[in-house]
Amino acid sequence: MSISIVCADDEIEYRSIVAGILEREGYSYKAAPDGNAAWELIQTERPDVIILDWSMPGKTGIDIARLIRRDAGLANRYVILLTGMMETYQKVHALEAGADDYITKPFDTGDLVARIRVGMRARNALKLLSDEIQVMNRALDQSPIGILVTNAEGTIQYMNGKSEAITGNRISETIGKELSAVRSAVKVLDEDGMYGAIATGTEWEGKSKQILSNGKAIWLHTMISPLRDDQGAVSHWLVVDEDITNQTLTEEALKKSESLFRSIWDTSLIGLRLTDSDGRVLRVNDAYCNIVGKTKAETEGHLFSEVYVPEGREEIQRKHKERFAARSVPPYFERKMTLWNGKTIWVESSNSFVELGGDGALLLSVFRDITVRKRAADELANERELLLTLIDNLPARIYVKDTEMRFLLNNMPHVRALGETSRHAVVGKTDFDYRPGELATKMSDDDRRVIGSGEPLLDKEEQLVSSSGQAIWVLTSKVPFRDQAGNVKGLVGIGRDITEQKILEESLKQRNIELETLLANLKQMQGTLVRSEKMASLGALTAGIAHEINNPLAYVSSNMNRLQEYFADATALVREWQTFGKSLEAAAGCSDALVQLDESAARIDLEFILQDFDTMMKSVRDGIQRIKRIVDGLRGFAHISESKFFDAKISEV
Structure with a gap:
């Protein structure tokens, strides 16, 4: 990762020296000749490391350090103060103003590079933890x-x-x-x-x-x-x-309060200690005494190693003398100390030699008790593991994505659903790495809508394909998560497997369809049975009617035959009488009687009667035949065939 640095010094030779050092190390570097220009450059560039000269035209290095600490966007920048001043109170003043470290002019090239590297390591470690905690805390706040x-x-x-x-x-x-x-x-x-x-x-x-x-x-x-x-x-x-x-x-x-995770950098106490080449303490401040648990009277004039447990004092004293003589005391370190009273603490220390000319040199050591910070870091790591354990054991797939739809955080149910075994294997990937193109596009479109609108997507049913290739149904909700300024930084997704529920719903739908079909068939069968009963009743009625008609019709038909025979005999008799009358016309005394008979025959129109009777008899016979056909039809309608019984599934009837 490229490290950007801004250096401000009104002396061109020091700017050149720093520029040469930084260019050799491959750092991105920009310089400013005075305080005002430096502050403008810092606000524009937002560098990772800021190197400031104490005394400059315009704003001083102290002024700029204070401005940096007041700017929330610059609060975690590493600030190194360059100074030619030797007084202890001035260096303390610089650290209290907001500087993270200082270097006394003239300085050693390795000293500057080492302090930059140490500062960046500390800054990067805190930023990594801070980023993870911010994501978790926003998820906590949206719980x-x-x-x-x-x-x-x-x-x-x-x-x-x-x-x-x-x-x-x-x-x-x-x-x-x-x-x-x-x-x-x-x-x-x-x-x-x-x-x-x-x-x-x-x-x-x-x-x-x-x-x-x-x-x-x-x-x-x-x-x-x-x-x-x-x-x-x-x-x-x-x-x-x-x-x-x-x-x-x-x-x-x-969940834990966000206030428990805040940095304690600005509230750390600074301890000061001045020692000679033998390791004898010449002067300390109250903050140092508070750190080591001794008073000034118990510390000043004594060897500095007396604040440690007795077992290690001799070795500590020997190393001090060697490093003091070689001027090789580490300029900065973090160390775990076991004090004289058995208490164990973590300290952050920076060291610099104060040259006294012909009187030799003294070693100025600045201490910060970072026990709380170390403990907080452990608690943050433990809290992160606690939160991961919590979401890993929830019966849902939980994940966090950034604005580019890349996975930032995943619980293990979601990791396994994607076919992975480690949550780290998923970080930085997208749905396109695990889903078919069309499905991944739909899911990505949903993500963009949530991130773009800032509105949640709740309870959406999605059909997915599991890592084993099986089709599953998931009920998905996605909500945006925001930074402290209210800007959407990504989304939190929660998915619940509802495959069994969907299968049950489909089964119920199919059962409903079958029951509706069965009900319709039953209704149809009921109608058929009703019609059959009605037809049977009607058949019985028509059979009775046919029987009642047929009996008198039989009498009429039988008598018609006899009537036909009688009329035929009568007609033959009339014809014989007419023939006989003609033969009697010449007989004496019969003519008047015959005339009278002829007149009577004419009066009743006997010839017409004889002819019309046959026509009438034929019409009657036709009517009788029609009535017989009607009766036969009624008999056929009234005939009910035998019912046939067979086994059948009622759902197939």
């Missing part, structure tokens, strides 16, 4: 669970956004207040148990009811847990609230 952290006395030091949403108490109005005052509207069902747990420093879990400012009542599932320091004493209380008014309990998540 669906309300979190409060108080000190041991009950004063609220941290409150996340969900706690504000649940309780209605504003964060800005809550921090610094007593927990009992803020939660006065909360009615705890097991109050005695809660206070008993707090008194004994143990965990408590229970249910409570809170009346919000708008009069609405909500129910909370609350967990109160003690947080202990290295000595086992309760240092903080963690209060976790889950709104269970409209939902069941969610996974418990213990």
Whole structure:
């Protein structure tokens, strides 16, 4: 990684010296001839390392150091002060103003390079931890669970956004207040148990009811847990609230306050010690005494090695004399010290020789107790492992992406779902590295919408392909996470496997279709049976009608035949009579009778009757035949065939 450096010195020869050193080391370097130009250049370039001369035209190096520490964007820059001043109080003044280190002119080339390298190592290590913690803390602040952290006395030091949403108490109005005052509207069902747990420093879990400012009542599932320091004493209380008014309990998540992760650089004490070539302490300040646990009277005039445990003093004294004589005392180091009283601390120390001309030299050592910082670094690492353990054991796939849709953080269920075995193998990759092109494009489009709009995407059902090639269904939610300025820096995704649920839904749909089909068939069968019953009833009716018609019709038909025969006999008789009458016309005394008979025959139109009778009989016969056909039709309609029974599946009928 390229390191950018800005150097400000009003002496051109020193600027040239520094430029030559930095160019040989391959650093990106820019120079300024005075303080004002240096400050403008620093604001524009935002360099990693800033080297400042103490005395310059315009702003001094001290002025610029103060400005840098006031600028949040420059707060973690490594500042080295170049000075020709030899007085201790002046060097202390520079460090207190915001300088991280100083070099006395004239200086050694290796000394400058070593201090730059040490400074960058420290800065990079802190930045790496800080970046990881920022991601985790933003995920913590966007947690669906309300979190409060108080000190041991009950004063609220941290409150996340969900706690504000649940309780209605504003964060800005809550921090610094007593927990009992803020939660006065909360009615705890097991109050005695809660206070008993707090008194004994143990965990408590229970249910409570809170009346919000708008009069609405909500129910909370609350967990109160003690947080202990290295000595086992309760240092903080963690209060976790889950709104269970409209939902069941969610996974418990213990999170720490962001305030616990803040850097302690600006609040570290500076200890000063001046020793001679024999290692005898000539002068110390109160901060040094506080660090080593001795008074000035117990330190000044004594060998500096007396602050260590007795077992190592002789070796420490011998190395000091050798390095003092060779002027090879390390200019900067971090070291773990075991003090005379058995206490172990970490110190950060920088050393420089103060030449006294003909009177020899003295060694000025500047100490900072970084035990808290070291402990904080360990706690941060432990906290990171705790958070990873938590999300690894949640029944969901959780991941964090940056604005380029690259994976930053993944829990192990998501890692395994992608076919990997290590979370580090996924970092920096995208969905295109694991998904088919079309699916990866859809997922990437969703990510862009969430990041671009700042609006969450909730409960989207997606069909994916697992690492084993099986089709699965996942219920996905994506929410943006933001930096302290409110800018969207990426998103947090949570996916839950709902494949079994989808399979069950499809099975239910298919069963519904089958039941609907069966119901329709049953209705059709019912209609058929009703029609059959109606037809059977109608058939019985028509059979009765046919029977009633057929009986008199048989009489009519039988009598018609006999009538036909009678009429034929009568007609034959008339014809014979007519023939006989003609033969009697000449007989005496018969003519008048015959005339009278003829007149009677004419009057009744006997010939027409004889002819029309046949026509009428034929029409009657035709009518009888038509009635017979109708009766036969009614008999056929009334005929009911035998039912046939067979086995069948009712769903196939």
